[in-house]
Amino acid sequence: MPDFQPVLLANVGKPDSHTRRVYEQTGGYQALRKALGMQPKDVIEAVKASGLRGRGGAGFPTGLKWTFLPQNHPGPIYFCLNADESEPGTFNNRILMEDDPHQVIEGLIISCFATQARAAYYYMRCEYPLAFQRTSAAVAECYEAGYLGQNILGSGYSLDIYMHRGAGAYICGEETGLIESLEGKRAWPRIKPPFPAVEGAFRKPTVVNNVETAACVKQIIERGVDWFKSIGVPPDPSNPRDAGSYGPKLYCLSGHVNKPGCYEAPLGITCQQLIDEYGGGVWKGRKAKAVIPGGISMGLLKGDELHCPLDFNGPGKFGCLGLGTAAVVVMDDQTQMIDVLENSCRFFSHESCGQCTPCREGTSWATKMLTRIKHGKGRLKDLDLLAEIGDTIGIMPGTTICGLADGAAWPIKNCLQKFRPELEEYIKRTNPTGWMETKPVPALQLQTIH
Ligand SMILES: Cc1cc2nc3c(=O)[nH]c(=O)nc-3n(C[C@H](O)[C@H](O)[C@H](O)COP(=O)(O)O)c2cc1C
Ligand code: SF4
Structure with a gap:
């Protein structure tokens, strides 16, 4: 991927990248201004046209999910940002929230505007103290700048973000478990239907999206649908259920590799490329025996299946459940x-x-x-x-x-x-x-x- 330029991680590593000052120096909150000048339905259309699929694990098309909200609902409509990040090996949300919290918040405000949500609940894994501190500070900076609160930037649109710490269980990340937890109850997932878009938080229509999904929304509005669709892979003609895998993706690489880390690459990169070109190969000169392609809940690839493309359709062709959170865990040939x-x-x-x-x-x-x-x-x-x-x-x-x-x-x-x-x-x-x-x-x- 020689000419691929990271955008989601572009600010990571810069001094004070978590502050509004630094974020605005690189064009931060211009996408919000652009979105507020559009009709909410046109923002939804742009996200639909981009082919963005949710980054939280299920890969559901984001714009389509937003259209499931009831039309002309008297409100309130709620938005839950899923920052529970509970799948083992997954830490891309944490990197974004610690090092570039404004990118996520800008994407969240745009997503709320598109869906006309009046309140956003930022549900964050309780084990992330630095991310919580930096995101809370960033939210406060947004209120100061008029990006949150009443009549945002004179647009007539108002939004509040409420920070909420997670209850420390894997099921708190399941969208209806999250909602139950948010309501102060044990995070027991609900029977669906009704889906959250119809009856979610406090029994009101609710959208639940992942942190990386929100960051992608901000990039789509800023850079355009064509840019987003120029990255990734189109639908697989042999799979009528595949909606394609567009855009950049954050891959969390860990386990027995020389350089574990969070890497941004186009969707569709192969497992082998990720391990060799980004992770510096399997450690100690050994071979990979098995690789988890996207969190352990997605299953396992064998060491001779590393040509598997890491897009939403790829791992399924190798007997796994799917791409999941794209948390790739490598196990060497000495693993039992x-x-x-x-x-x-x-x-x-x-x-x-x-x-x-x-x-x-x-x-x-x-x-x-x-x-x-x-x-x-x-x-x-x-x-x-x-x-x-x-x-x-x-x-x-x-x-x-x-x-x-x-x-x-x-x-x-x-x-x-x-x-x-x-x-x-x-x-x-x-x-x-x-x-x-x-x-x-x-x-x-x-x-x-x-
Ligand atoms: C057991 C379980 C745990 C989950 N944990 C998370 C999580 O930690 N973070 C997340 O974004 N989605 C998680 N999900 C998926 C959510 O239910 C939901 O699909 C997702 O937040 C929707 O956001 P997206 O469309 O932006 O991907 C989990 C699902 C299940 C079944
Ligand atoms: S018992 Fe049912 S609701 Fe609870 S975690 Fe298992 S599948 Fe989900």
């Missing part, structure tokens, strides 16, 4: 897949809110089995049971309220499809006398393991 899978299942079991039986029981049962296997008491039959759990607890069979269970299932499914021989070898090696056992193993045996 049993450790990866046990770690992943333990995470999801801990984070399951427990409302849905398949998710609550499936994630905890899988974790118990994997802990037992890891400690040398596995049976080959356990792998079939795990595969059954992976195939049945997800949202696809329509058994759960939110996507957490589906996210828990994909690493299980991918691990068994792609790394089964290694898991079988591990079980036989660590349990030489019991690996062929077919009788049920009492759960109580777990207590003898620790």
